[in-house]
Amino acid sequence: MMKKNAKLWLAVVVGVAALALSACRAKSPAPPSAQSSGAGSFAAGESRENTGSTTSPPEAAQAAEGQAAKSRLRPRLEDDYYEYVNWDILSKTRIPGDSSSWSYLYQLNQDAYATLDQLLKETVKKRPSLEMGSTEQKIADFYRTALDEDARAAAGLGGLAPYLESVRSANTIPQYLESLAGLRRDLGLTSLINVQKTEDLRDSSRYVYCFFQPDLGPGKEILEDGTMGSFLDEYQSYIGRVMEYSGMEPGDAGKAASEILAFQRELAAATLPLSRRQDPDVYYNPYTAAQLQQLLSNADVPAYLDALGIAGRDFYVVTDVKALEACNDWLTEDHLELLKNYTVFCLLSDMSLYLTPQMQGNALAWHNFQNGIAEMKAADKLAGEMTQSMFGFEFGRLYAEQSFSEEDKENVTAMIRQILAAYKKRILALDWMGDETKANAVKKLDSMTLKVGYPDHFTDIHAAARITPPEEGGTLIGNVLALMRAETAFDLEEGKKPVDKEKWAMTPQTVNAYYNPSGNEIVFPAGILQEPFYSPEADLATDMGGIGMVIAHEISHAFDSSGAMYDEKGNYKMWWTEEDLENFRALAGKVADYYDGQEGFEGRFVNGEQTLGENIADLGSLSCITSVVGDDPDGLRALFTRFATIWASKYTDEAMIRRLNTDVHSPAKVRVNAVLRNTDAFYLAYPQLREGDKMYLAPEQRVGIW
Numbered sequence: 001m002m003k004k005n006a007k008l009w010l011a012v013v014v015g016v017a018a019l020a021l022s023a024c025r026a027k028s029p030a031p032p033s034a035q036s037s038g039a040g041s042f043a044a045g046e047s048r049e050n051t052g053s054t055t056s057p058p059e060a061a062q063a064a065e066g067q068a069a070k071s072r073l074r075p076r077l078e079d080d081y082y083e084y085v086n087w088d089i090l091s092k093t094r095i096p097g098d099s100s101s102w103s104y105l106y107q108l109n110q111d112a113y114a115t116l117d118q119l120l121k122e123t124v125k126k127r128p129s130l131e132m133g134s135t136e137q138k139i140a141d142f143y144r145t146a147l148d149e150d151a152r153a154a155a156g157l158g159g160l161a162p163y164l165e166s167v168r169s170a171n172t173i174p175q176y177l178e179s180l181a182g183l184r185r186d187l188g189l190t191s192l193i194n195v196q197k198t199e200d201l202r203d204s205s206r207y208v209y210c211f212f213q214p215d216l217g218p219g220k221e222i223l224e225d226g227t228m229g230s231f232l233d234e235y236q237s238y239i240g241r242v243m244e245y246s247g248m249e250p251g252d253a254g255k256a257a258s259e260i261l262a263f264q265r266e267l268a269a270a271t272l273p274l275s276r277r278q279d280p281d282v283y284y285n286p287y288t289a290a291q292l293q294q295l296l297s298n299a300d301v302p303a304y305l306d307a308l309g310i311a312g313r314d315f316y317v318v319t320d321v322k323a324l325e326a327c328n329d330w331l332t333e334d335h336l337e338l339l340k341n342y343t344v345f346c347l348l349s350d351m352s353l354y355l356t357p358q359m360q361g362n363a364l365a366w367h368n369f370q371n372g373i374a375e376m377k378a379a380d381k382l383a384g385e386m387t388q389s390m391f392g393f394e395f396g397r398l399y400a401e402q403s404f405s406e407e408d409k410e411n412v413t414a415m416i417r418q419i420l421a422a423y424k425k426r427i428l429a430l431d432w433m434g435d436e437t438k439a440n441a442v443k444k445l446d447s448m449t450l451k452v453g454y455p456d457h458f459t460d461i462h463a464a465a466r467i468t469p470p471e472e473g474g475t476l477i478g479n480v481l482a483l484m485r486a487e488t489a490f491d492l493e494e495g496k497k498p499v500d501k502e503k504w505a506m507t508p509q510t511v512n513a514y515y516n517p518s519g520n521e522i523v524f525p526a527g528i529l530q531e532p533f534y535s536p537e538a539d540l541a542t543d544m545g546g547i548g549m550v551i552a553h554e555i556s557h558a559f560d561s562s563g564a565m566y567d568e569k570g571n572y573k574m575w576w577t578e579e580d581l582e583n584f585r586a587l588a589g590k591v592a593d594y595y596d597g598q599e600g601f602e603g604r605f606v607n608g609e610q611t612l613g614e615n616i617a618d619l620g621s622l623s624c625i626t627s628v629v630g631d632d633p634d635g636l637r638a639l640f641t642r643f644a645t646i647w648a649s650k651y652t653d654e655a656m657i658r659r660l661n662t663d664v665h666s667p668a669k670v671r672v673n674a675v676l677r678n679t680d681a682f683y684l685a686y687p688q689l690r691e692g693d694k695m696y697l698a699p700e701q702r703v704g705i706w
Contacts, residue, residue: 040557040617041514042528042550043105044665077686078693082672085644095650097375103649103668104532108511112527115403116395116509117384135394135460138467139387142483145468145476146383149357158477160351163187164246167343173331176339177299181307183347187481188488191215191346192327192339193299195308197495199518201284201317204570207495209310210317211292211324213271215346217261218370220268221661228661231370236261238366242348243341245359256341263330263342270326274664275609278562280572283319292316295324298331309492353386354480372652390483393458396507400454404508404526409453411536412529412547416450416522419551422628426706432583440567440575444558447568449501449521453529454508461490513550515557517566522554532646541635544625545642556620559706560613561588587705591615594703598674600667601656614665618675620706626681636685644672678702 077084095102123130123140130137145151157164163183170176183189190196192214200208218235222228240257244250276282289311293301295318305311318324330339348355352363364376377385388395427433427441465486468474494500501519506512511527524547528534534547557563564584567573576584592608595615600606608615622643629635647668651659659667666674676682677697683689689696 082669086648098377100371100655101651105511112509141467141469143387145474153356155475159481187484191343201572204518213320213323223268241362271323272320280565285318286315296328354477372654392507397458400508404453433580437576437580444568451523453526455504462486515554517563518570520570541629541638542642545639548625552621552624553617556617560616590703598670600660606666611666619704622679647672
């Protein structure tokens with residue numbers, strides 16, 4: 001998908017991502033890890049999914065599933081702690097028909113949506129009295145145009161049409177690149193050349209522009225998975241339908257679809273796998289403009305950078321050199337028609353949610369197929385989620401005012417400081433790390449910035465956008481483009497200034513958390529600071545197993561396989577002695593090997609390298625929070641019970657397979673059982689564990705670092 005404002009699509013279709021631990025990485029702004037592993041988040045994607053299929057699962061199938069669950073026996077805790085703790089909730093809970101999953105993360109996201117939906121509906125009722133240009137007017141009129149299917153159908157491509165025409169009318173590679181520059185400069189959209197602003201890894205006080213991987217559709221891991229043949233056949237059909245909507249005849253669209261898929265596979269073969277995109281040594285490659293010209297010899301690099309408005313920088317960063325070399329190889333006149341079709345597909349695929357009802361339905365049906373979703377979401381909910389996504393921080397301000405108290409902020413901050421102190425003790429007691437490195441690690445802990453609940457200041461990135469009411473001819477696509485232009489212009493101006501260290505990468509209503517290595521900061525939005533993760537009435541051990549685990553997980557990201565390469569100021573800088581770094585990497589290798597042996601779903605195993613950073617954070621968090629509770633078996637049992645509870649979840653088969661391919665987090669069950677087997681305090685809480693029990697792991701086989 002065209003990368004920059006693809007977030008507008010993903011935030012609605014896939015939902016907020018970070019804590020559900022399937023991709024614990026912060027979204028833009030972040031270091032080049034924005035597409036690899038820069039920031040560590042608690043979870044992966046558990047919120048609001050849109051769906052396109054109109055078929056509901058037969059009631060008989062649902063009844064059969066429920067009967068099968070009742071007929072199974074609850075496992076012993078000694079064999080499957082995750083299932084033992086979550087047996088009742090998992091036996092009675094069904095995945096909602098318009099979702100690919102159920103979890104507490106999902107449920108809290110739905111609760112946040114309902115809270116904000118009530119505010120949205122109240123705002124719409126007040127529309128006649130709202131001042132034009134006010135945030136409330138923009139929200140109300142955007143929602144109204146999102147609901148107006150007739151206007152969407154009449155608008156067609158709307159303001160996208162000139163961009164589509166600029167791509168299609170390109171007769172030379174320079175003209176093609178000029179059309180790409182226009183899409184990126186005006187709307188933030190990319191396809192073949194994917195340039196994004198991030199914090200500079202080596203100087204976190206400034207921004208740098210990075211060249212990321214091109215649009216690979218479902219991603220390298222799926223494109224190269226030999227078991228995904230039928231999936232890719234359906235993907236090719238989806239491409240063909242998009243190309244038909246672009247105006248192609250069916251036969252031509254089918255031919256273009258075949259060529260686009262083959263092209264994405266060719267590009268995928270040249271790109272780094274997800275497991276290697278988490279190493280700063282690999283993805284931080286500075287290039288001057290002159291060096292970029294050598295790398296992109298088939299492009300006029302100075303003209304392209306100037307067209308983007310980012311010329312004259314000291315250097316740029318290429319996160320995947322081989323991928324950009326491959327893009328350059330395709331920038332020839334004999335490939336021009338393919339390149340144009342590819343970009344047309346990326347553009348319309350990314351923007352289909354905001355176009356005609358038919359194009360939106362096609363995109364949602366494809367999303368449903370990928371994730372095993374059965375039902376179409378109601379039109380008003382789809383429009384509501386879209387509005388909440390587009391105006392994330394505007395709604396976030398209202399959510400924080402209504403749903404989070406100063407007392408909760410103080411309580412959680414105190415807990416963070418308690419866990420930081422425990423982490424410091426653990427580091428100082430390590431037997432594999434020398435004093436010099438320990439001192440630097442402690443300095444990093446002491447310098448860590450804490451952000452809890454909501455930002456101190458909210459910036460209106462949509463101030464320049466005019467949202468046109470339906471009565472004045474306003475359409476959904478027109479209003480979306482107005483917001484995208486405002487965001488992109490704001491982003492361009494921001495890139496000329498020092499990094500805003502007060503900025504948040506998640507909205508207050510997000511049910512997740514993250515660590516940003518370039519800021520050396522841990523961030524806990526208000527959305528996750530509620531039950532079952534946090535309760536001011538809970539005892540210490542229970543809260544430690546919930547929000548304490550989340551806090552310690554994010555702290556651990558400062559010392560995972562990627563985060564450990566950044567110093568206390570958030571700069572990518574070696575602060576380890578050579579011997580200690582060698583010890584760390586040896587331990588990390590054992591963690592990767594251990595997780596390679598963990599079954600994720602029906603014979604498919606976890607990729608230990610791909611999930612390494614998250615697994616290190618999971619292991620480190622449990623070691624830390626159990627040290628806070630101490631040697632009290634009752635307290636430890638309360639901690640472990642809550643820890644297993646927060647990960648209770650169910651996924652469709654399709655969603656599980658996709659997550660194993662594309663997620664940097666292990667599946668929920670693995671995140672519980674695999675971690676507990678390696679946690680010494682687990683055996684103190686349950687002394688009945690013996691060799692032969694599935695939850696037992698001999699001391700000499702246990703892995704961990706922190």
